[in-house]
Amino acid sequence: MASVSTSYDYVIVGAGTAGCVIAAQLSEHDGARVLLLEAGSRDPQPLGSVPPAWPKLLGTPASWGESTVAQAATGTPMPFPRGRGLGGSSAINGMIFVRGHRSSYDAWVAAGAKGWGFDDLLPYLCRSENAVGRDPVVRGVDGPLLVGPSNPRHPVAEAVLAAAVETGFATATDISSGLEQGFGWNDLSIADGRRFSAADAYLAPAMGRPDLDVVTNALVHRVTTEAGRATGVEYSVGAEQFRARCEREVVLTAGTVGSAQLLLRSGIGPQSHLRDVGVETVLHLPGVGANLQDHPQTTVVYSPARPVPPSANNHAEVTGLIRSDLALDGPDLQFLAVDMSMHSHAPAGSGQGYAIACALMTPRSRGTVRLTSGEPGAAPAIDPNYYGDPHDLEVMLTGLRIAREIGRASALTPWRGFEAMPGRAAQDDADLRAHLRSNLLTYFHPVGTCRIGTDTDAVVDTELRVHGIGGLRIADASVMPTIVSGNTNATVYGIAERAADLIAGASS
Ligand SMILES: Cc1cc2nc3c(=O)[nH]c(=O)nc-3n(C[C@H](O)[C@H](O)[C@H](O)COP(=O)(O)OP(=O)(O)OC[C@H]3O[C@@H](n4cnc5c(N)ncnc54)[C@H](O)[C@@H]3O)c2cc1C
Structure with missing residues (x-):
């Protein structure tokens, strides 16, 4: 296994909505050395910035091209796209920019995510956006992401x-x-007639920073741990294998499917499932990959x-x-x-x-993300259980x-x-x-597989730290305890903005 010559303060896995925000924020302020790893390419799709063409992107390499397991409701598997490449799902999504209704976040608090109510999250929702023509009391007007009707x-x-x-x-x-x-x-994340993804809004302005390395076509296999603490990740670019070490934290922003998959491949998850797929258990954490929700x-x-x-x-x-x-x-x-x-x-x-x-908006059905094998390239078993x-x-x-x-x-x-x-x-x-x-269609809004909480089935605590493993956080759509009443992307921006503060605060 080749070794990356530099070690980093932070290793961030997945350059989607959340990963772009966190990489940009952490590399801006405290001189931290940041590595952002992304499985997809850095090359934009030819139609990637053309708003009405977004459905055509689902059949390109900018999506992982996966399907669900056969759904009892339909008798068949269903397409289940998720983004791959800089910007992640924000680079292929439908560009609707709608926060969840405030009742959604207040339900999180009731479910044990103390400090994640609407009023708590509002400053972070505002921080991400520049909502043209909206009321500045409740909407952001100077954030990096231009949105408007x-x-x-x-x-x-x-x-x-x-x-x-x-x-x-x-x-x-x-x-x-x-x-x-x-x-x-509704607002749209479109600026000057073109898609405005998280990569456009956050990553592009940060790309030249000397302390930020962005490696694309990098499939992360697993998080490495020593004595109950994350020490880095193993990944491959093509046939070459790498190990990146990190001094402070590994941050998973691989999305609702990807972050659960990574924890499971790292031996962090329900022991019986890990045994079934031949992955050695590092930590029995029963809630990993459970609680999958979609609209x-x-x-x-x-x-x-x-x-x-x-x-x-x-x-x-x-x-x-x-x-x-x-x-x-x-x-x-x-x-x-x-x-x-x-x-x-x-x-x-x-x-x-x-x-x-x-x-x-408020489904009671709960599904799962599971491994089909411990191999890094193996497609996951996704069961939204609609x-x-x-x-x-x-x-x-x-x-x-x-x-x-x-x-x-x-x-x-x-x-x-x-x-x-x-x-x-x-x-x-x-x-x-x-x-x-x-x-029956997916609304492309999977959440919940690494949910915030304090009970035994919760995966991260209220500061997004993985229960039972030091130096490891998750900060993407997967942490939502319940799905919000609205499209999910705006909420992920808010979660990521808050995560960046929590991470930076922990090391100051
Ligand atoms: C087709 C589609 C349409 C949508 N339409 C809308 C919409 O109109 N409005 C809305 O609000 N929401 C929409 N969404 C949902 C919204 O885009 C997502 O909720 C949001 O982008 C999720 O952000 P995330 O950071 O959690 O994950 P993502 O943005 O999906 O990012 C995860 C990143 O991690 C990478 N990754 C995963 N595993 C690995 C690994 N092992 N190694 C390295 N990298 C890895 C992925 O390639 C990806 O780039 C849509 C989603 C899709 C797919």
């Missing part, structure tokens, strides 16, 4: 918004803030009465966040105006059409009926040819449940 606006999104208001829903002035419910124009999503698809103009943005400019039951603390359903014909047989859109998407809890299908049924009602409103008459899916014949609950299964 679509410009120009797509006419189908305008019509869906009008249809939602006609149906009786409130208009939100800033649906991205985490403070409102109703329907409104299940479906669409009502319309064949249009006239051509739908091509999108200049991300195909999803208007968001609705509502409660299926007024007794709830916060929204449990999200809707999107989609200016393409998106469904499970054509997740990237196909032909002419438009859709109203509906997703469950609709595993019957509650989730029933709330989605309510959401599907609401999406159809919005779709029938007169504001959409100029666009509506006919409802192509589920179609007029589908009327009773059994028909609609069948649609929810056959037209």
